[in-house]
Amino acid sequence: MELVYTNTVDDLVALQLYFFDHDRGLRRLQNLVSMVPAILILILLFLNSQKGGSSLLTLVGMGLAVALALSMRRIIRRRLERSARLSFAHGRGQRTLGKHHLELTEKGIIERTGNGEFAIAWSEITALAETETALFIFRGRGAGMVIPRERVLRGDAQAFAATVRAHTQSD
Numbered sequence: 001m002e003l004v005y006t007n008t009v010d011d012l013v014a015l016q017l018y019f020f021d022h023d024r025g026l027r028r029l030q031n032l033v034s035m036v037p038a039i040l041i042l043i044l045l046f047l048n049s050q051k052g053g054s055s056l057l058t059l060v061g062m063g064l065a066v067a068l069a070l071s072m073r074r075i076i077r078r079r080l081e082r083s084a085r086l087s088f089a090h091g092r093g094q095r096t097l098g099k100h101h102l103e104l105t106e107k108g109i110i111e112r113t114g115n116g117e118f119a120i121a122w123s124e125i126t127a128l129a130e131t132e133t134a135l136f137i138f139r140g141r142g143a144g145m146v147i148p149r150e151r152v153l154r155g156d157a158q159a160f161a162a163t164v165r166a167h168t169q170s171d
Contacts, residue, residue: 001104001163003155005147007097009088011134015146016084018129018136020077025141034072038065096145099153104163109137111145125168128161135161 020026045061048054088097101112108121120139127138135157138144149157 001155001160003102003147003157003160004099004153005102005155005157006099006151006153007146007148008151009085009097011146011148011151012088012096013081013084014134014148015136015144017077017081018131018134018146019138019141020080022129023141030073030076033076034069037072038069041065041068100145100147102147102155102160104160104167108167109164122167125164128164128168130161137164 020030041061042065045053045058045065048061049058096113098114103110103112108119108124111118111120124139125137126140127136127144129136129138133149135147135149136144137147147157147160
């Protein structure tokens with residue numbers, strides 16, 4: 001089975017954002033990072049109130065702490081997206097931009113690009129994720145390939161995903 005598609009910087013950024021949104025370990029870290037500034041503000045407010053500080057300041061500070069905790073993840077995600085776009089636009093991931101020919105074999109996936117031919121054994125594939133817009137084939141934490149459905153030039157992305165899933169037993 002063969003699949004031919006093209007990748008753009010947007011696709012590589014989508015892979016990074018999918019990982020950011022779905023990796024359990026990273027989610028725990030995001031939650032912790034989101035809470036630290038809020039906890040620091042609350043500690044400062046507590047110390048201020050112990051010294052007879054303004055109750056208005058305490059209420060405003062509590063509101064700020066809650067707003068910061070709720071918005072921190074979005075802020076981090078936007079910074080990640082901006083950083084990934086800059087990085088990919090300036091050379092990172094150049095091997096993954098452009099046209100890709102994927103061929104499924106008994107041993108795994110053969111990927112052919114303008115930069116050469118690469119073999120990926122079935123045992124190297126750690127996960128397959130599907131969205132309405134793309135297939136994500138992961139080869140470890142955060143590393144993998146993205147197949148944008150709208151840029152498939154030849155082949156059936158759904159059948160390709162089903163075959164990969166059958167070989168890797170991914171959920």
